[in-house]
Amino acid sequence: MALLRPQTVDQVVDAVRAAGAASRPLEILGSGSRRGIGHPVQAEDALCLDRMAAIIDHDAAELVVTVQPGARTADVIAHLAGSGQRLAFEPPDLAPLWGGAAGAGTIGGMFAAGIAGPRRLAAGGIRDHVLGFQAVNGLGEVFVAGGKVLKNVTGYDLPKVMAGSWGTLAVLTEISLKALPMPEATGSLVMTGLDPAAAVTMMTRALQGAVPITGAAHLPGQPARTLLRLEGTPRVLAVQRAALAAGLQWESDWLDDAESQALWQEIGAVRPFVADDAMVWRIVLPATQAPAVLARLGGADGHLLDWGGALIWLWHAADAAIDVRAALAATGGHATLMRAPAEVTARVPVFPPLPPPLAALEARVRASFDPAGLFNPGRLGG
Amino acid sequence: MRMPDPDQALIAGRDAIVGALARLVPGGVVSDRAALAPYSCDALTAYRQLPLAVVLPRTTEEVSAVLGWCHGAGVKVVARGAGTSLSGGSLPLADGIVLGMARFNRVLDIDYDNRCAVVQPGVTNAAISEAVAGRGFYYAPDPSSQIACSIGGNVAENAGGVHCLKYGTTTNNLLGVEIVLIDGTILRLGGAAPEAPGYDLLGLVCGSEGMLGVVTEVTVRILPRPPHQRAMLIGFPAVEAAGECVASIIGCGIIPAALEIMDRPAIHAAEAFVNAGYPLDVEALMIAELDGGIEEIDDALAIIATIATRHGATLCRPSEGEAERLLFWAGRKAAFPAVGRVSPDYYCVDGTIPRRMLGPVLGRITEIAAAEGLAVANVFHAGDGNLHPLILYDASIPGDLEKAERVGNRILETCVEVGGVLTGEHGVGIEKRDLMHKQFTPVDLAQQQRVKAAFDPQALLNPGKVFPALSRCAEGGAEHVHGGQTRFPDLPRF
Numbered sequence: 078m079a080l081l082r083p084q085t086v087d088q089v090v091d092a093v094r095a096a097g098a099a100s101r102p103l104e105i106l107g108s109g110s111r112r113g114i115g116h117p118v119q120a121e122d123a124l125c126l127d128r129m130a131a132i133i134d135h136d137a138a139e140l141v142v143t144v145q146p147g148a149r150t151a152d153v154i155a156h157l158a159g160s161g162q163r164l165a166f167e168p169p170d171l172a173p174l175w176g177g178a179a180g181a182g183t184i185g186g187m188f189a190a191g192i193a194g195p196r197r198l199a200a201g202g203i204r205d206h207v208l209g210f211q212a213v214n215g216l217g218e219v220f221v222a223g224g225k226v227l228k229n230v231t232g233y234d235l236p237k238v239m240a241g242s243w244g245t246l247a248v249l250t251e252i253s254l255k256a257l258p259m260p261e262a263t264g265s266l267v268m269t270g271l272d273p274a275a276a277v278t279m280m281t282r283a284l285q286g287a288v289p290i291t292g293a294a295h296l297p298g299q300p301a302r303t304l305l306r307l308e309g310t311p312r313v314l315a316v317q318r319a320a321l322a323a324g325l326q327w328e329s330d331w332l333d334d335a336e337s338q339a340l341w342q343e344i345g346a347v348r349p350f351v352a353d354d355a356m357v358w359r360i361v362l363p364a365t366q367a368p369a370v371l372a373r374l375g376g377a378d379g380h381l382l383d384w385g386g387a388l389i390w391l392w393h394a395a396d397a398a399i400d401v402r403a404a405l406a407a408t409g410g411h412a413t414l415m416r417a418p419a420e421v422t423a424r425v426p427v428f429p430p431l432p433p434p435l436a437a438l439e440a441r442v443r444a445s446f447d448p449a450g451l452f453n454p455g456r457l458g459g
Numbered sequence: 460m461r462m463p464d465p466d467q468a469l470i471a472g473r474d475a476i477v478g479a480l481a482r483l484v485p486g487g488v489v490s491d492r493a494a495l496a497p498y499s500c501d502a503l504t505a506y507r508q509l510p511l512a513v514v515l516p517r518t519t520e521e522v523s524a525v526l527g528w529c530h531g532a533g534v535k536v537v538a539r540g541a542g543t544s545l546s547g548g549s550l551p552l553a554d555g556i557v558l559g560m561a562r563f564n565r566v567l568d569i570d571y572d573n574r575c576a577v578v579q580p581g582v583t584n585a586a587i588s589e590a591v592a593g594r595g596f597y598y599a600p601d602p603s604s605q606i607a608c609s610i611g612g613n614v615a616e617n618a619g620g621v622h623c624l625k626y627g628t629t630t631n632n633l634l635g636v637e638i639v640l641i642d643g644t645i646l647r648l649g650g651a652a653p654e655a656p657g658y659d660l661l662g663l664v665c666g667s668e669g670m671l672g673v674v675t676e677v678t679v680r681i682l683p684r685p686p687h688q689r690a691m692l693i694g695f696p697a698v699e700a701a702g703e704c705v706a707s708i709i710g711c712g713i714i715p716a717a718l719e720i721m722d723r724p725a726i727h728a729a730e731a732f733v734n735a736g737y738p739l740d741v742e743a744l745m746i747a748e749l750d751g752g753i754e755e756i757d758d759a760l761a762i763i764a765t766i767a768t769r770h771g772a773t774l775c776r777p778s779e780g781e782a783e784r785l786l787f788w789a790g791r792k793a794a795f796p797a798v799g800r801v802s803p804d805y806y807c808v809d810g811t812i813p814r815r816m817l818g819p820v821l822g823r824i825t826e827i828a829a830a831e832g833l834a835v836a837n838v839f840h841a842g843d844g845n846l847h848p849l850i851l852y853d854a855s856i857p858g859d860l861e862k863a864e865r866v867g868n869r870i871l872e873t874c875v876e877v878g879g880v881l882t883g884e885h886g887v888g889i890e891k892r893d894l895m896h897k898q899f900t901p902v903d904l905a906q907q908q909r910v911k912a913a914f915d916p917q918a919l920l921n922p923g924k925v926f927p928a929l930s931r932c933a934e935g936g937a938e939h940v941h942g943g944q945t946r947f948p949d950l951p952r953f
Contacts, residue, residue: 136813136815138706138707138709138815139813139814139815191659197653198653201627201631202653204662205627205630205631214906218906219902220902220906221903222906224879225813225878226811226813226843226879227811227843228619228623228628228840228844228845229811229882230619230666230886230887231881231891231895231898232887232895232899232903232904233666233667233910233911234662234666234667235910236662237661237662237663238658238662240659240662241658241659242658246658258709258714259712261712281572285574285683287686287752289751310755312754312758313752313758316752317752320752361652361653362652363570363650363652364573365572384653387573387652387653388653409650411652413656428657429657431656431657432646434644435646435648435657435660436657438644438646438660438913439658439660442663442910442913444913445909445910445913446906446910
């Protein structure tokens with residue numbers, strides 16, 4: 078059992094080549110904050126990138142920030158905020174979901190997991206904001222893909238396939254991301270008392286309208302709250318708020334800047350809503366399917382809807398007889414088991430099972446980066 | 460520019476190949492040489508090649524059957540949408556077939572509640588917006604050839620447009636595809652849900668220039684059309700000042716829907732052609748367009764005007780009414796044909812640079828061209844640093860074309876040297892293939908080629924594109940236009 082903590086790209090190369098020569102696979106880690114998801118990695122050695130944590134370059138006017146993978150996402154967000162910018166895909170702080178400390182997650186882990194937050198519905202996901210990267214493949218070779226400019230179609234778009242690959246393709250050593258301006262003000266319209274079906278209808282109607290919505294979520298409770306977030310200058314926000322409220326034909330309140338921001342942070346993180354020992358699913362589907370799916374999953378302990386209904390976070394007791402994936406049949410949706418006891422993940426796939434021809438293609442793509450299967454073997458399951 | 464040596468045995472067996480394909484796609488095989496001629500090139504007209512045959516399937520099953528057969532027989536396949544590629548992406552091969560997707564021309568489903576549309580790949584980009592316009596929606600990416608180019612080609616090239624600064628390129632507006640692999644396997648990647656499970660192969664396929672599979676169905680995101688749009692003309696006494704102004708506008712938190720710059724030669728050519736009302740006493744002209752609510756637009760235009768004045772702008776004129784907004788754009792969109800009127804030939808280059816390098820790179824472009832005795836007119840998608848220098852030359856003068864190509868190569872090399880890339884939106888194709896080693900190491904390119912092999916191990920899909928062959932001399936690339944005649948002279952080029 079060795080824990081390798083390289084400080085340079087050359088040291089990453091050495092570590093990967095040594096692992097390849099010895100046929101000893103590696104678990105790839107940032108801070109380890111997302112270790113709670115996925116199947117156990119079949120590796121005795123770990124390669125931890127926490128010492129490669131620099132913010133290499135940030136030119137605000139270029140809208141580009143380049144960082145090392147071990148940089149903490151919270152630190153990068155704070156750095157960008159100093160220039161009035163942000164990561165527009167709103168990376169959620171999921172570490173507490175698995176019992177970790179808030180703010181622990183790294184940019185490398187964020188990119189590898191590919192999980193964006195509430196603003197994904199307006200701004201796109203992590204895959205839409207990674208401009209380029211440098212990494213070490215399973216052959217121990219340093220390679221780059223993409224670039225450090227906003228508009229680029231030179232060569233294959235490998236940044237897309239790295240986003241959400243859970244460290245199974247290559248070891249990241251540098252990542253360039255889009256940094257976008259922060260709005261002067263934000264706030265949220267809140268409707269209370271809607272059931273999920275009415276909430277999805279209301280959010281859908283709002284998202285079809287002329288007022289740009291940057292968050293649309295439904296939080297069941299007493300009373301249930303349905304939120305629509307606006308962002309812009311104070312003057313524009315006031316106009317948009319009035320127009321949106323008038324169009325909804327439903328009574329609404331207004332959550333001001335700080336209150337709104339705090340609540341959206343909780344929605345992204347999910348943890349504040351979830352019972353302590355519950356199993357947690359993340360379901361992505363066409364928004365209009367959400368009410369029917371929730372009706373089929375009536376035995377669950379709780380849920381919240383984000384992305385206008387296209388994202389359901391669902392939780393239930395580990396011993397509950399609930400078949401989430403069966404409830405998604407013919408909806409075009411898929412479910413990831415974000416948190417569960419080991420005895421459950423031993424028999425239930427964490428990641429959505431793929432049709433065999435697609436799984437075969439994925440295996441070939443994986444082998445094209447890491448032919449010997451050195452990186453995170455077992456993490457994605459069977 | 461050399462393509463891989465054709466396989467003479469395949470060429471000799473042409474009749475048998477045509478016969479086999481005709482059994483798979485009855486009534487859908489073109490083999491008469493005269494009828495093949497229209498397929499001999501795309502919008503990069505400097506390069507032409509007749510294919511063995513053109514197959515025009517109607518169904519996914521036919522595509523699967525054709526690809527599976529070609530896979531077994533070792534026949535190369537070049538997929539083709541509308542043939543508007545500026546980089547030779549659909550240039551045929553002498554020993555390969557062209558798979559024309561023009562018959563896949565139907566809009567299959569529009570789902571306004573989930574804000575997506577399912578269309579066949581031969582549907583034009585503009586037709587998607589037209590199909591959803593009645594409900595106030597549109598499809599955001601707007602390449603200049605949008606009235607002709609197909610969505611399947613847009614997916615292959617990750618097409619952009621003037622509004623991608625705010626709305627992204629094709630890849631950011633693509634939700635799913637049905638794709639057929641070279642062995643005939645039919646797969647679905649993504650769909651109406653905003654994310655798909657597994658690796659993001661949809662993102663990998665988009666922009667892969669027809670080398671990973673053939674797309675037979677496309678699901679795109681549609682957006683509610685912004686209620687208002689307004690453009691502003693901003694004139695500067697120096698191009699560098701315009702470049703710095705772009706950085707200041709974006710640095711202060713405004714992302715306009717579009718942000719374009721033209722230099723003096725381009726302004727004068729466009730104004731003489733279109734009478735757009737452009738000022739002729741400025742060195743650079745910026746067009747900034749805002750969209751959204753009226754207050755949002757007016758606030759942003761006021762801030763932009765203040766910033767522009769600080770950078771020495773001598774003119775800030777917002778459009779008054781929709782007719783004037785369209786007139787402002789008419790000049791910009793006619794810049795390419797306008798330049799074609801003042802020079803016998805021009806050569807369009809496509810590279811992206813960090814925006815802060817706009818001033819220095821522009822100076823360098825002028826020097827590079829002057830060293831060869833040529834002039835350049837510049838138009839930029841300044842917001843995202845995407846340059847389109849138009850190198851003016853005269854093909855009737857011996858050596859002039861070669862000079863223009865040298866200038867184009869050096870400009871693209873300069874883009875890479877300052878931290879930019881070889882192509883922002885036109886694709887690599889055959890055009891920039893031999894410059895790829897300027898941007899990527901052999902290791903980088905080998906990694907990409909292994910990914911290609913995971914999809915197409917025999918390299919039968921669009922071979923000879925994107926990746927440089929060994930020991931091939933670097934030859935330049937861009938769109939060549941003679942006498943103002945592009946392949947699609949009536950299409951705006953920007």
